[in-house]
Amino acid sequence: MTEEKRAGAPAGRSAPARSAGRALTPVTLGEVHAPKVERLRTGIGEFDRVLGGGVVPGSLVLIGGAPGIGKSTLTTAALANLAAAGRKVLYISGEESAAQVKLRAERLGPHALGVPIVADTDLDAVLATLEAERPDVCVVDSVQVLYDPALTGAPGSVSQVREVAGRLMRLAKERGIATLLVGHVTKEGSLAGPRVLEHLVDCVLSFEGERERTYRTLRALKNRFGSTNEVGVFEMHEEGLVEVEDASARFVTEATRAPGSVVLCAMEGSRPLLVEVQALVAPSEIVPPRRVANGVDRNRLALVLAVLARHGGFSLGSADVFVSVAGGVRVDEPGADLAIALALASASKGISIDVDKPLAAFGELGLTGELRHVAHADRRVAEARKFGLERIVHPGQRAGTLRQALAVLNGSTEKGAAAGGGTASAQAA
Numbered sequence: 467m468t469e470e471k472r473a474g475a476p477a478g479r480s481a482p483a484r485s486a487g488r489a490l491t492p493v494t495l496g497e498v499h500a501p502k503v504e505r506l507r508t509g510i511g512e513f514d515r516v517l518g519g520g521v522v523p524g525s526l527v528l529i530g531g532a533p534g535i536g537k538s539t540l541t542t543a544a545l546a547n548l549a550a551a552g553r554k555v556l557y558i559s560g561e562e563s564a565a566q567v568k569l570r571a572e573r574l575g576p577h578a579l580g581v582p583i584v585a586d587t588d589l590d591a592v593l594a595t596l597e598a599e600r601p602d603v604c605v606v607d608s609v610q611v612l613y614d615p616a617l618t619g620a621p622g623s624v625s626q627v628r629e630v631a632g633r634l635m636r637l638a639k640e641r642g643i644a645t646l647l648v649g650h651v652t653k654e655g656s657l658a659g660p661r662v663l664e665h666l667v668d669c670v671l672s673f674e675g676e677r678e679r680t681y682r683t684l685r686a687l688k689n690r691f692g693s694t695n696e697v698g699v700f701e702m703h704e705e706g707l708v709e710v711e712d713a714s715a716r717f718v719t720e721a722t723r724a725p726g727s728v729v730l731c732a733m734e735g736s737r738p739l740l741v742e743v744q745a746l747v748a749p750s751e752i753v754p755p756r757r758v759a760n761g762v763d764r765n766r767l768a769l770v771l772a773v774l775a776r777h778g779g780f781s782l783g784s785a786d787v788f789v790s791v792a793g794g795v796r797v798d799e800p801g802a803d804l805a806i807a808l809a810l811a812s813a814s815k816g817i818s819i820d821v822d823k824p825l826a827a828f829g830e831l832g833l834t835g836e837l838r839h840v841a842h843a844d845r846r847v848a849e850a851r852k853f854g855l856e857r858i859v860h861p862g863q864r865a866g867t868l869r870q871a872l873a874v875l876n877g878s879t880e881k882g883a884a885a886g887g888g889t890a891s892a893q894a895a
């Protein structure tokens with residue numbers, strides 16, 4: 467609980483403001499004049515795609531993510547490209563000194579050094595600077611460290627963050643300054659801050675990944691100017707964030723052929739993405755046994771385990787179960803169920819599903835053990851074929867239930883045995 471002082475009502479807005487308002491004239495939506503805005507491309511393809519084709523002038527974009535994930539790196543690189551393309555940009559750093567930002571920019575290449583920067587945390591100074599400079603695009607890194615001296619709360623408190631974002635928004639709309647707000651989110655996803663801003667800003671992007679891993683995903687949680695299904699995949703390198711344009715290729719080559727590995731044909735927004743789902747089933751000494759899910763929803767895993775036990779003949783009640791999506795990617799769709807189930811079944815039997823090429827799968831599991839269709843089946847199949855995965859298990863005429871799908875395990879060879887497993891009886895493309 468933090469105490470908030472009520473801001474004094476601005477003069478002239480109290481009692482007399484109750485006089486009759488001016489009536490407005492409604493117009494039909496068809497008559498509304500909506501000029502076509504040209505988006506500002508950041509030159510980072512994955513970033514632009516998640517934004518819906520680039521930054522909309524005058525819009526407010528919140529980029530949330532855990533500390534160290536690469537928010538400053540991404541926004542600096544975006545400004546560098548915009549500056550190189552002749553746009554006026556400004557980097558407002560409240561967290562790091564200009565010298566620290568310079569050190570980062572040096573790693574990003576020579577054009578990043580062309581980005582103008584101010585380092586300050588006083589909101590009034592920042593607003594005055596924006597008013598004077600009028601950049602096309604600015605980055606505020608981070609919204610939690612700016613503070614309004616007129617308010618009592620500490621920087622980062624709800625009242626401060628709300629005020630900072632509110633005033634930045636008014637200026638952004640008035641002057642057409644596209645503003646990228648950087649916000650920290652803790653592992654638990656909260657901290658006073660980004661969450662209270664979500665309704666205020668035009669776009670909320672979430673930058674995710676594990677700091678120890680190199681893959682990062684950027685997804686839109688809210689986007690007034692585009693789809694919220696888009697996901698950008700990046701990799702953190704020595705010289706900055708690198709876009710992973712062909713993420714599927716990457717994940718498929720890395721996929722192992724060991725028991726417990728299945729390639730999932732997922733859809734990430736408008737794009738199919740192949741990721742490797744890995745499962746490990748080990749005897750447990752604790753009650754209740756462990757259920758660890760990385761990159762997939764825990765509740766989904768619980769459901770898959772229950773359906774496997776009831777309708778697939780795999781009771782894993784006395785085993786620790788670990789499921790993880792390789793590469794640190796997170797998959798949030800019911801279409802992952804079948805791949806998780808197959809990976810678990812294969813792990814628990816110690817059978818590799820295929821030896822030459824990984825097996826691909828997608829489909830939702832119903833509670834009665836049936837396989838349910840998921841959207842974009844044709845595109846998922848096409849993506850798997852593109853990478854040479856011929857065996858694809860998915861809902862269809864020949865695989866209507868989980869039990870039928872699990873038959874692929876029987877056509878496979880025991881672990882360590884020679885290659886040559888038969889064709890999947892459940893294949894139904």
Ligand code: TYD
Pocket residue numbers: 531532533534535536537538539540570573574702703704705706707
């Ligand atoms: P940073 O952008 O500072 O993260 P955030 O602003 O989200 O807190 O960068 C995070 C990490 O990335 C940092 O630990 C160093 C690493 N990094 C690289 O590996 N390569 C690079 O080129 C840069 C700039 C950073």
Ligand code: MG
Pocket residue numbers: 537538539561607
């Ligand atoms: Mg930072």
